[in-house]
Amino acid sequence: MADDTPTALSAEILARLADAVGRDKNLRRQTIAWATGTPKGGPNNDGNYPFTDDAGYQTLVPSPQAIAARLGTLILGPEHFGAIGDGQSHTARNYFATLADCQKLYPFAVSLAQEMDFLAWQTMVDQIGDFLCPGTAHYKMCNADPESQVALDWCAGRSDVDASHATLDWSDMRAKTTTQHMFDNWDFHSAEGWTNSTAYDESKGDITYATFDKGAAIGTDINDGTRAGIGPYYAFGHPINPPKGRYRVYVEGTITRGVSYDHGNVNPPYAYVSFSNQYGPDRGQWPATARYLQLNMAFDKDDPVGTPAPFKGQFDINIDNPQPGFIIFKGGGYMNVHLTRLDIMPFVPNCAILNNRDRTPDHNFMAKRFRRANLLGPLQSGKDWVGLTCGLWKSFVSLDGDLQDWEQIRTYGWDSAAEWSDGAYLLHYYHCYMLSEGRGMYFAEGSYNAGENIKFFGGVAAAGNYIFNNPGAAEITLFGTATDYSGKGLCVDNAGLIRLIGTRHEQYLPANDPVWHCTTGRVIYEASFVLFAGNVDSVLHPQAKLDTSSASIEFHSTQIYNMSSKSGLAAVGPGRMETFGFINNGNPNIGLELLTESRQQDLLGGAGLFEGHPNGEVYFVNQRAGSGIMLQGGLFNLPYTGGMVDQWNSTETKLSISSDYHHTGTRSLRVDKNGHYDNNVLNQIQILIPIPTRGNILGRMQFLFPNDITDPAFTEAIDPETGGPKFPNGVPIYFRYFWVQQIGTDALGRPILSDRAQFKGESGIPVLFKGSMEWVKRTFNSLYQPPSDNEDQSDKSPQWATHWMIAIDCQSIPPMTFYIDGLQANFIG
Numbered sequence: 042m043a044d045d046t047p048t049a050l051s052a053e054i055l056a057r058l059a060d061a062v063g064r065d066k067n068l069r070r071q072t073i074a075w076a077t078g079t080p081k082g083g084p085n086n087d088g089n090y091p092f093t094d095d096a097g098y099q100t101l102v103p104s105p106q107a108i109a110a111r112l113g114t115l116i117l118g119p120e121h122f123g124a125i126g127d128g129q130s131h132t133a134r135n136y137f138a139t140l141a142d143c144q145k146l147y148p149f150a151v152s153l154a155q156e157m158d159f160l161a162w163q164t165m166v167d168q169i170g171d172f173l174c175p176g177t178a179h180y181k182m183c184n185a186d187p188e189s190q191v192a193l194d195w196c197a198g199r200s201d202v203d204a205s206h207a208t209l210d211w212s213d214m215r216a217k218t219t220t221q222h223m224f225d226n227w228d229f230h231s232a233e234g235w236t237n238s239t240a241y242d243e244s245k246g247d248i249t250y251a252t253f254d255k256g257a258a259i260g261t262d263i264n265d266g267t268r269a270g271i272g273p274y275y276a277f278g279h280p281i282n283p284p285k286g287r288y289r290v291y292v293e294g295t296i297t298r299g300v301s302y303d304h305g306n307v308n309p310p311y312a313y314v315s316f317s318n319q320y321g322p323d324r325g326q327w328p329a330t331a332r333y334l335q336l337n338m339a340f341d342k343d344d345p346v347g348t349p350a351p352f353k354g355q356f357d358i359n360i361d362n363p364q365p366g367f368i369i370f371k372g373g374g375y376m377n378v379h380l381t382r383l384d385i386m387p388f389v390p391n392c393a394i395l396n397n398r399d400r401t402p403d404h405n406f407m408a409k410r411f412r413r414a415n416l417l418g419p420l421q422s423g424k425d426w427v428g429l430t431c432g433l434w435k436s437f438v439s440l441d442g443d444l445q446d447w448e449q450i451r452t453y454g455w456d457s458a459a460e461w462s463d464g465a466y467l468l469h470y471y472h473c474y475m476l477s478e479g480r481g482m483y484f485a486e487g488s489y490n491a492g493e494n495i496k497f498f499g500g501v502a503a504a505g506n507y508i509f510n511n512p513g514a515a516e517i518t519l520f521g522t523a524t525d526y527s528g529k530g531l532c533v534d535n536a537g538l539i540r541l542i543g544t545r546h547e548q549y550l551p552a553n554d555p556v557w558h559c560t561t562g563r564v565i566y567e568a569s570f571v572l573f574a575g576n577v578d579s580v581l582h583p584q585a586k587l588d589t590s591s592a593s594i595e596f597h598s599t600q601i602y603n604m605s606s607k608s609g610l611a612a613v614g615p616g617r618m619e620t621f622g623f624i625n626n627g628n629p630n631i632g633l634e635l636l637t638e639s640r641q642q643d644l645l646g647g648a649g650l651f652e653g654h655p656n657g658e659v660y661f662v663n664q665r666a667g668s669g670i671m672l673q674g675g676l677f678n679l680p681y682t683g684g685m686v687d688q689w690n691s692t693e694t695k696l697s698i699s700s701d702y703h704h705t706g707t708r709s710l711r712v713d714k715n716g717h718y719d720n721n722v723l724n725q726i727q728i729l730i731p732i733p734t735r736g737n738i739l740g741r742m743q744f745l746f747p748n749d750i751t752d753p754a755f756t757e758a759i760d761p762e763t764g765g766p767k768f769p770n771g772v773p774i775y776f777r778y779f780w781v782q783q784i785g786t787d788a789l790g791r792p793i794l795s796d797r798a799q800f801k802g803e804s805g806i807p808v809l810f811k812g813s814m815e816w817v818k819r820t821f822n823s824l825y826q827p828p829s830d831n832e833d834q835s836d837k838s839p840q841w842a843t844h845w846m847i848a849i850d851c852q853s854i855p856p857m858t859f860y861i862d863g864l865q866a867n868f869i870g
Contacts, residue, residue: 067093078104118174124161128179128210131157132189152188156181159193162209166195166202176205182393185213192395195409204414211393212454214419219389223283224368227384229258238276238322249273251378258370258380262299273299275378278322278369287388289357290316290368294380295349296338301375312336312372314383316358321367334486338376349379356486357388357462392460393418396445410446418454420478445469452476458504461495461515462488473500481508481527484537488513497522507533511562519544530556530584532564535592542567549575550603556584559592559616566599577605587616600624693724694851702745702860704816709745709862714851724852729783729792729844738823738838738845744774745860747812752855756810771807774859775850778802778821780842792844799839808854816862821847 075090083090088107091099118124123146125131134153137143143150147160149167158180183189190213226234232253241248251260260275292314315333334356368385372378393416396409448471452458456479461468475481475497481504484493497519502508504527509517514537524531524546531546532539535558544566548556550573557564573584583606585594593616601624604611612618690696692715699711712726730738750756750772758767778801783792806817823845826837838845 064093064095075102075104078106080104080107082107119158119161119165119178119180120175122161122164122168124158124178124180126158126175126178126180126207128181128208130181130184132184132186133157133160149194151191152186154184154186154188155191156183156189158182159189159191162193166193174202174204174207176207178205178207180207180209182209182211183214185215187215187217190214190217192390192392195394195396201410201412202414203412206413206415206449208415208417209393210417212417212419214391214393216391217389219387221387223288223385223387224279224281226253226279228382229253229256229380234279236278236280236322240323241274241276249275251275251277251380253277256381257294258378258383260372260378262301262375262377264299264301264304264375273301273375274371274373276322276369276371278367279383280321280365281316281368281385282365283360283363283385285360285363287357287359287390288385289355289388290314290334291353291355291382291384291386292334292336292370292380293351293353293382294378295351296376296378297349299375299377310338310372310374310376312338312352312370312378314354314356315369315371316385317367317369319366322369322371336372338372338374354486356488358385393455409444410448411450412446412448413450415451415453416455418452418456418478420454446471447473449473450475454478457481457483458502459483460485461493462513466493468493468495470495470497470500472498475500475502477504480504480506480510480533482517483510484513484515484517486512486534488515494518496520501525503527507531509533509535509539511535511537511539512560513537514562516540518542523547529554530558532562533558535559535562535564537562538565539563540565540567541569544569545572546570547572547574549573550577550580550584550606552579553582555582555586557594558586558588559594560588561591563592564594565597566595567597569596569599571596571599571601571604573603577603580606582606583611583613585612585614585616585618587612587614587618589614589616592616594618596620598622600626602626694726696726699860702747702814702862704743704745704862709860711858711860712851713858714854714856724850726849726851727792728847728849729781730847732780732823732838732842732845737825738821740822741818741820742847743816743818743862744806745814745816745862746808746857747814747860748858749812750808750810750855750857755855768810771809772854773805773807774854775803775805776819777848777850779846779848780823780839781844781846782841783843794846797841798846799842801845808857808859821845 071090071092075092078088078090080088082088082104083101085101089101089103091101093099120126123136132153133143133147133150133155136157137153140150140153143153143160147164149163150160159182162180162182182193183191190211224234229235235251235253235258237250238248249260249263251258253259258277260273262273264273296310296312313333313335334354336352336354338350338352368383370380370383444467446469450470451474453476455477458475458477458481460483462485481502482495484495493515495515495517497517499521501523502519503525506527506529508524508527508530509532511517511532512534516538518540519542521543522541524541524544526548529551530548533554539562541564546566546569550556556573584604587593592614594612596619598621603626694715695713697711697713699709701709701711703709714724730740732738755768755772759765760767780799780801782795782797784795801823804819806819824837826840
């Protein structure tokens with residue numbers, strides 16, 4: 042019989058009540074844990090927290106913070122907009138009956154041949170800011186149908202794309218072209234449409250009119266010797282009125298040496314091509330808004346025949362407000378010009394991703410980020426350098442700034458990994474692998490450098506040819522990036538600044554191309570490593586080609602290995618190569634045995650030695666072990682400043698490296714004084730030696746005068762006071778010494794000095810009428826003046842002075858040739 046006493050019944054009820062209270066407490070604990078749970082909390086560290094039902098089963102529920110975090114990253118991907126992402130072709134015609142039906146969902150669609158993956162990506166970029174892709178996706182962005190090959194137009198105000206290492210596949214892309222010329226007579230098959238300038242006086246020789254016929258625009262230097270100092274100037278153009286859009290201007294032709302050189306004129310050739318929507322060729326100046334391209338033109342001025350030297354160039358323009366304008370060619374510099382093409386065509390962007398702001402009215406500062414994507418290209422190269430590109434910047438509407446971050450992007454199979462143009466932007470590449478079939482990165486020729494700043498952090502950059510092609514003068518900085526195994530070198534046509542900080546540059550030495558080619562730009566290595574592999578005996582040329590006096594390459598605290606060539610030179614051209622505290626491994630052509638033919642050796646720059654002196658008494662300061670005394674200087678030929686060609690050549694005097702005669706090595710500096718005797722003409726070689734901190738200057742140079750003087754104005758000159766020979770002991774050449782203060786550099790690369798200078802003294806060498814094969818040595822010195830010594834003394838460097846200057850006066854000597862060798866400035870102290 043059951044025990045129905047009140048005591049037993051109360052115990053069962055109490056047990057049930059206790060169980061209910063326990064479950065309630067557990068629910069409260071779970072609720073509190075869920076309500077306060079973090080995005081990475083919970084038993085599985087994923088933001089999901091358990092709830093237990095009456096049967097004891099648990100359900101995991103995301104906490105509010107986890108939900109908010111997931112919503113904050115917007116887990117929307119291309120699949121939400123119609124992408125398939127399986128690497129196969131899925132064209133729009135498989136889903137839509139007509140293009141109009143397709144455009145209801147994808148208003149930017151232009152063809153049913155376009156891939157659904159591409160349409161989904163373009164929609165995602167246009168409509169949402171942040172999105173995430175499935176990690177294994179392979180998106181087919183185009184197919185073999187040309188109508189499918191449309192660039193992804195990235196113009197959203199702000200976007201943050203994480204592709205989760207997905208592949209964006211443009212492997213079926215092919216280079217697109219256009220045959221639409223914006224005026225008919227672009228190849229000069231007749232004179233129709235072309236206009237010469239009328240703003241210059243032909244009678245004074247200010248201009249030479251071009252002729253237009255038989256497939257060329259021809260301008261001829263017709264100087265007959267009666268117009269000294271005057272050479273041809275060309276200015277002609279063609280009217281144009283293109284509709285709104287993007288365009289590319291092309292120019293091609295050849296130049297040859299003009300006859301003006303036969304009459305003592307030596308101005309270098311120059312030319313510009315511009316697009317002006319206001320002025321024609323009959324106006325003297327361009328408006329500030331004109332787009333123009335300066336052509337890199339050169340020919341051998343010593344060639345009496347004049348071998349044609351080809352040139353070509355291109356630049357891009359955008360026309361927002363159509364109005365009549367002109368394509369204009371301007372040039373001069375004693376050249377014959379033979380233009381075969383001056384053309385403008387619609388711009389066809391052969392690229393995968395086109396970064397621009399032309400489809401949005403908001404042109405304020407914008408930030409974009411693209412992460413973890415593999416951009417697969419068509420595995421083709423050499424498409425006229427147009428650039429099958431993965432990141433092409435073309436912003437013409439606004440130059441107000443933009444910030445883009447590219448993180449862990451891998452590019453494969455592109456002729457150019459990235460192309461840039463003007464736009465006042467900041468570009469950051471974090472741990473990217475920029476691999477290309479042709480050139481790596483290209484900053485477009487003819488671009489405005491409006492403050493663009495491009496930075497690489499880590500990663501690798503490699504190319505089939507050059508890693509950087511920088512004719513548009515961008516500033517590019519690499520931090521810890523490996524520049525590995527480009528086919529030809531690091532840079533070509535560099536007109537800007539390329540800085541490599543903590544980088545590793547490794548490649549085989551190219552057989553026929555320089556590793557560094559700078560037109561007017563600079564390359565600076567800092568705390569980096571440079572390693573060249575291969576047989577240096579098979580390399581016939583130096584590794585650096587520096588076209589102008591403003592071009593340079595510098596190595597700061599950088600280790601260099603195996604930089605040499607069969608010629609024994611490291612650099613050529615009027616630019617300069619400098620080293621600061623570097624580590625020299627296997628480089629006989631740089632360092633203490635310096636044989637570089639850059640400004641530090643061919644024209645009195647850099648080390649100041651015209652040949653290596655392994656046993657010379659050379660002391661270096663400020664850890665400039667490979668750049669010696671860092672000489673500066675120039676040739677001054679006043680008042681005939683118009684006759685200057687570059688830093689060291691003028692109508693009166695020419696300086697060049699020569700192996701005709703030498704004293705301590707195998708080369709010397711040859712000085713050809715071609716001008717007439719005139720004490721009123723400043724014909725002076727100036728050499729500046731920096732004054733070392735807490736150091737003295739002790740230097741010497743040697744001269745050789747091997748040629749006879751036959752000018753009767755000197756050999757037969759009579760002294761009116763004595764009646765005897767005016768120059769019984771030979772014609773004197775004078776050296777004057779000054780303490781000077783350098784404040785800048787002029788357009789020719791010569792130092793600009795302040796008005797403050799102090800004369801130290803002078804000496805001279807008599808030049809015998811009969812040539813002498815004996816080298817004559819001259820020494821110079823200056824003591825250090827400590828800060829406590831406030832009194833200027835004739836034998837001490839003033840505190841304000843930055844350089845010691847040697848001025849070699851040539852105006853008092855007849856036309857002659859002499860040689861300088863062994864110029865040294867030994868810093869002791």
